[in-house]
Amino acid sequence: MVASRERFKDDMKRVRVPMGEAAMRELRVGDEVLLSGTIVTARDVGHEFMVRERPPYLAQNLQYGALYHCGPVVKKDRKGWRVIAAGPSTSMRVEAFTPTVIRDYGLRAVIGKGGLGEESRRALQRHGCVYLHAVGGVAAMLAQRVKRVISVHKLRDFGAPDAFWVMEVDDFPAVVTMDSHGESIHRQVQLYSDRVARELLGL
Numbered sequence: 556m557v558a559s560r561e562r563f564k565d566d567m568k569r570v571r572v573p574m575g576e577a578a579m580r581e582l583r584v585g586d587e588v589l590l591s592g593t594i595v596t597a598r599d600v601g602h603e604f605m606v607r608e609r610p611p612y613l614a615q616n617l618q619y620g621a622l623y624h625c626g627p628v629v630k631k632d633r634k635g636w637r638v639i640a641a642g643p644s645t646s647m648r649v650e651a652f653t654p655t656v657i658r659d660y661g662l663r664a665v666i667g668k669g670g671l672g673e674e675s676r677r678a679l680q681r682h683g684c685v686y687l688h689a690v691g692g693v694a695a696m697l698a699q700r701v702k703r704v705i706s707v708h709k710l711r712d713f714g715a716p717d718a719f720w721v722m723e724v725d726d727f728p729a730v731v732t733m734d735s736h737g738e739s740i741h742r743q744v745q746l747y748s749d750r751v752a753r754e755l756l757g758l
Contacts, residue, residue, distance in 0.1 A: 567728070572663055573619035576683035579663045582731050584738040588687065589726040593705065594621040594666070596720040598644055600713050602652035609659060612708060616721050617660040621687075624649065624667030626716030628694070629704070636704035638722065642694030643668040646686070654678035670732060670741030679735055686733035688740075700727040 568582065572592035582588070595616050597605065605613060628640035646653070646667030653671055656662065657678045665671070665679075666687045679686060689697065701722050708719040732740040 569726075570664075572621045574663045575619065576663070576735075579683050579685060580735045582685050582734055583736070584731055584734045584740055586731040588729055588731060590621065590664070590666075590687065590729060591725050591727070592620065592723070594623045594722055594724055594727070596623045596625040596627055596641075596718075596722070597649075598624060598626050598717050599648055600717045601709070601719055602649040602656060604709070604713075605660070606652050606655050610708070612706075613719060614660055617662060619661055619663050621664035621666055622656065622660070622662055623689075624665070625720075627698070627720055627722075629715055629720070636707065636720075638698045638701040638704065638720075640694035641698040641701055642691055643689040643697075645669045646671050650675055657682050657684050666727075666729060670739065673742075676733055676737065676739050676742065679733055680737045683735050685731050685735055686739075687729035688732040689727075689729045697727065700724050 567587045567589050570588045570590045572590065593616055595613060624644040624646050625641055626644055627638050630637050630639055644667060646665070646669050650672045653665065653675045657665065657675070662684050664685050664687050666689050668689060668691050671686055702725050703723050705721040705723055707721070710718040
């Protein structure tokens with residue numbers, strides 16, 4: 556079983572952030588990746604704040620880095636903060652803010668579930684960024700990929716799920732479903748579904 560797991564990991568592309576634009580543009584839709592490095596979590600409230608305030612502590616951690624749509628479950632003990640669950644949030648909830656966040660913070664990866672809309676797809680292409688789809692329903696397993704919590708911001712103002720958690724991850728698994736060349740699995744599925752629906756309705 557261990558050997559089987561190792562072969563599975565060898566088939567995946569290893570990605571470390573921060574990362575340059577040229578390296579990120581090598582990733583294509585369908586690539587399975589293991590992401591390592593520093594990531595920052597943010598949800599609805601956080602995205603609005605990012606666009607409005609542009610805090611320097613986030614800009615420093617996000618330039619050429621990764622933003623994770625996630626409201627983690629955390630616990631504090633004598634050693635500090637520990638992540639208990641780290642499942643992805645639905646990315647379309649922050650579609651209105653995402654193109655601006657990608658541009659202003661110099662992102663290389665956005666992580667979440669469900670994909671993003673057309674404006675974000677164009678922003679990914681324009682700025683050399685990819686969308687990584689994280690598997691839902693395995694929040695505890697994904698939390699095991701978090702090696703440590705580096706810092707947390709706006710905890711008192713926003714509460715734990717909506718705070719900005721700066722975390723170091725190792726071999727965080729995800730799939731590229733929107734790349735920096737304008738391709739989107741989510742868009743392909745939508746177009747296919749629309750075509751089938753028209754055929755069934757005789758339109």
